[in-house]
Amino acid sequence: MPQLLDPGKARTMDEFVAELRLLKAWAGNPSITEITRRVHQDWQRAGRPRGEWPARSTIGDCFRFGRRRPNSDLLLAVVRVLVGDEAAVAMWRQALRTVLGEAEASARVCAYDRLPAGQSPLVGRSRSVSGTEAALAAEGGPGVVVLEGAAGAGKTSLALHVARRARARTHAGAPVLFANLRGFAPDRPAADPAAVLETFLRLLGVTGDRIPHGREARTSLYRQHLARADAFVVLDDAADAEQVRPLLPGGPGSSTLITSRRVLRDLPEATRRTVGPLAPADSVDLLRRTAGTDAVATDTGALRRIADDLGHLPLALTVIGRHMRQHPGWTLDDYDREAVVSLALEDGVRRALAASDARTTPGARKLLRLLALHPSGRTDIAGAVALAGEHEHTVREHLDALSATHLLTETQPGRFRLHALARAYAEERIGIDVPGTSIRQALGRGGRAGRPRVRLPRHRYGR
Structure with missing residues (x-):
């Protein structure tokens, strides 16, 4: 069976049916009548009573989109007569189990x-x-x-x-x-x-x-x-x-x-x-309300600095305010940029950003990580092209995908900015998801293109 037939990539019943249609075409595109005849032969050899044999219309329904209550036994019988290989049938069986599990979970609302x-x-x-x-x-x-x-x-x-x-x-x-x-x-x-x-x-x-x-x-x-x-x-x-x-x-x-x-x-x-993010004064107000301590109420300047470090994101401000409430031994000076970003990521922001990240394309996810190499978190299309090493049209698609999930903001046509916490998340992920060789190549392209100097998030990527 060719590699292009991959039932394991199906996550919905319609996607599984699409793969089943491809399998039918790969098997010579037999008619529904012929598939029905083969299933009848298989079930006769297995000793199944004639009353259980499926009608031609029932076999045809296996290839129909929009199914909500599929007959797993029948679907696998169709797969078996099309591939004739039990190892392949086992692969399709596992894929069907995954799809039905996803369907059951999606039905819980x-x-x-x-x-x-x-x-x-x-x-x-x-x-x-x-x-x-x-x-x-x-x-x-x-x-x-x-x-x-x-x-x-x-x-x-x-x-x-x-x-x-x-x-x-x-x-x-x-x-x-x-x-x-x-x-x-x-x-x-x-x-x-x-x-x-x-x-x-x-x-x-x-x-x-x-x-x-x-x-x-x-x-x-x-x-x-x-x-x-x-x-x-x-x-x-x-x-x-x-x-x-x-x-x-x-x-x-x-x-x-x-x-x-x-x-x-x-x-x-x-x-x-x-x-978008909160206004600075509202960010300070949210920190105060969440922290609920007299010490916090006195130093507006320190609270404004903390809010700036968090990009005025309400979820992150709430996380830090709650930490202030629960840790009265910390002074406001203890909440420097590294501390507040780490605390915010650890207590829910990383999880939220990762969920958005997972909904983008692989190319967009890689570009998000490479954009963290710009110390300002800002770039334009030319800078993104230099980092990605791809055609401008492709890079523009990646930038659009990141903007569509609000991981990136297009501040004006062709110019983009990473939110402070999205950049911190990307800095974490680049060392995990992108090989050092690719990072050094991106840095080299950025330097040759005359883009702003970029930084290395980890020492092991030095040139």
């Missing part, structure tokens, strides 16, 4: 008919709040707003704050729906929108026997139920527009708030708003 409780009070963001509320209430608009931003920027806190204010202004019977879509969860697959729809429909009072199986049918029923309801829907941590689109209520009276680390350009009906 966190969706509720209420807003989550226990969120911290929102600090700052008054402009973001008013702008989001205005976009939701815009006359003639669909009432859909996407809050996009980097990991740890506080998108969920902002969305829930706006949602609570909106609910306070509407009548008590209006439905509210919340779902964690796990688009960038580090240890679980993204939620299947069909599974989210099933839960939403149950929360809206639809009994299980009336919920259709197909995603499109569920979306239609969901929108029927919300057609005349002033619903407020919060879709947190969206992976992409494809995951979100079936969950939009569609009715003119409903509002939807979406949060995502990805730029959702493929959702033209939505108003997109970027959630």
Whole structure:
């Protein structure tokens, strides 16, 4: 079997079916009738009763996309008659187990008919709040707003704050729906929108026997139920527009708030708003509130320095504020740049950045690490081309991929900046993921191109 047939790379049932179609073509593209005949022969030799033999239409369904409840036994029977090699069948069996495990995990959703409780009070963001509320209430608009931003920027806190204010202004019977879509969860697959729809429909009072199986049918029923309801829907941590689109209520009276680390350009009906770092004064306020100590309240200059070192990222500021509260023996002088960056990465920021990093392409991930060689964390296209050693068009694609997940910010056309903590993360990863030879070559290209002098994150990469 050629190497291009790799069922192990499938992560969804549709991807597995795509590989099965390639296998059918590799096997000479036998007809469904012929495949059915071969399966019947196999099962007859195995002594299976004729009543269990699959119909031709059932075999044909094995090659159909959009399947939710596949028959594993039958799929492997089709593989067996196409390859005739038990070692290859074992490989496909393992791939199918992985796919079904992913599908089962993606079907477990966190969706509720209420807003989550226990969120911290929102600090700052008054402009973001008013702008989001205005976009939701815009006359003639669909009432859909996407809050996009980097990991740890506080998108969920902002969305829930706006949602609570909106609910306070509407009548008590209006439905509210919340779902964690796990688009960038580090240890679980993204939620299947069909599974989210099933839960939403149950929360809206639809009994299980009336919920259709197909995603499109569920979306239609969901929108029927919300057609005349002033619903407020919060879709947190969206992976992409494809995951979100079936969950939009569609009715003119409903509002939807979406949060995502990805730029959702493929959702033209939505108003997109970027959630960036906090303003310096708000960063100091967040540190004070989280730390909650008198000693912290006295030295605004030191707090401003700490906030600058953290790039004014709310998640990192909260981590350091909590550390201040739990370690009263530390003075503000102890929180130098190296200490606060290390503490922030260790207590959740590294994990959040790694989840965003994992959603980009291999080429973009390598470039992210090489960009850490610039001590300022800033570059332009020519500098990135010199570091990557690739064609400008390819490097531009990498830069766009990093910008789309907010790991990189395009400050002006063709000029980019790494957030302080994203650069620290990249500095950690370059010594793990990129060979020293590649780093020295990148440094050499950067020097020949006349780019700003770069630094070596570890001494072993000296020229």
